[in-house]
Amino acid sequence: MTRQVRVGKVLLGGGAPVVLQSMTSTPTHDIDATLMQIHRLAAAGCDVVRVAVPAKEDTAALPELIRQSPVPIVADVHFHYERALEAIEAGVAKIRLNPGNIKERQQVNEAIRACKQAGIPIRVGVNEGSIVERQDKAVRHSEKQELARDYHGNLIQLMVRKLEEYLRIFEENGFEDVVLAAKSPDPTIVIDVYREISRRFDFPLHLGVTHAGPPETGRVRSVAALATLLAEGIGDTIRISYAADPIHEVEDGQELLCCLGLRQRTGPELIACPTCGRVEVDLLTLVGQVRERLASIKSPIKVAVMGCIVNGPGEAEGADVALLAGKGKAVICVRGEPVRTVSESEMLDALYEEAMSFANRPRSM
Numbered sequence: 001m002t003r004q005v006r007v008g009k010v011l012l013g014g015g016a017p018v019v020l021q022s023m024t025s026t027p028t029h030d031i032d033a034t035l036m037q038i039h040r041l042a043a044a045g046c047d048v049v050r051v052a053v054p055a056k057e058d059t060a061a062l063p064e065l066i067r068q069s070p071v072p073i074v075a076d077v078h079f080h081y082e083r084a085l086e087a088i089e090a091g092v093a094k095i096r097l098n099p100g101n102i103k104e105r106q107q108v109n110e111a112i113r114a115c116k117q118a119g120i121p122i123r124v125g126v127n128e129g130s131i132v133e134r135q136d137k138a139v140r141h142s143e144k145q146e147l148a149r150d151y152h153g154n155l156i157q158l159m160v161r162k163l164e165e166y167l168r169i170f171e172e173n174g175f176e177d178v179v180l181a182a183k184s185p186d187p188t189i190v191i192d193v194y195r196e197i198s199r200r201f202d203f204p205l206h207l208g209v210t211h212a213g214p215p216e217t218g219r220v221r222s223v224a225a226l227a228t229l230l231a232e233g234i235g236d237t238i239r240i241s242y243a244a245d246p247i248h249e250v251e252d253g254q255e256l257l258c259c260l261g262l263r264q265r266t267g268p269e270l271i272a273c274p275t276c277g278r279v280e281v282d283l284l285t286l287v288g289q290v291r292e293r294l295a296s297i298k299s300p301i302k303v304a305v306m307g308c309i310v311n312g313p314g315e316a317e318g319a320d321v322a323l324l325a326g327k328g329k330a331v332i333c334v335r336g337e338p339v340r341t342v343s344e345s346e347m348l349d350a351l352y353e354e355a356m357s358f359a360n361r362p363r364s365m
């Protein structure tokens, strides 16, 4: 089991539930836009939100963001150690800081000391890009030669070695509130590097696949790595990162944690048949309508939407409530038993009523 750190009111590592994170995409100094995004992310299930602080005007916005945010705020610091000091002073719950991109060691030490004094953790990470594109030409040349021989295996060793180098700085400062990350766009590297890190260190691990792209391509890439690691018990916090509205990161992260049984659903789990030549309705549109109609239900019920009445009952087996939609009419089943036959125009309301009634049943039923 990993050690535990505290990120504001959220516990991370040490057996605590896996924490879901995301990052805002608004300019942090635009307080209204950033707060609006933070609230949307938190409402979708995000536990911790990270904001970029590239400039002083961004750290200046932090006190107000922290004051109004429903979840702890983490400052993402690159290159300027002054931003780290300002963010800590503003009261962030954690910072992300990579010693590799802050020039002076003394400046890194200063940021670490400030976090120690404030009692907040630091996320330290490496990623494939920064290792391969190192600025130190001599090291870069030998590392590139080494990498060329066995890119996958040696990259993992290099990433771990780099993390060890960074961790020495934290050790020398007597600082242990560290969260580790090692990211790559390649899910197989992510899986292997985190397996290696979890064997070597007991710091909490932040999982992610970097530069995963838009949800259409990044979803499978991210889930392949994160689900594998989480199923092995590796990972204390996750961020799925997309080139898109971050709400998609949270929705998919939440779904992943629920699918793995690491988080309880707070609303209906919707399943739908894949459709086939027997389909009698526009199932795709219907699923969207059902999702919308049931959105206000805050209980973890399983709802199935099936595209025909004949085969639907068998295929909807296991659902709490099922809508079997046929030509002009629909059958609603509760726990496999047909309870109502309604017209097409009534089916959404009828499904909602049955789903609500099921959700309100005493738990033992």
Ligand code: SF4
Pocket: 273, 274, 275, 276, 277, 278, 279, 280, 306, 307, 308, 309, 311, 312, 315
């Ligand atoms: S429920 Fe009906 S339409 Fe859907 S896949 Fe099964 S047989 Fe096909």
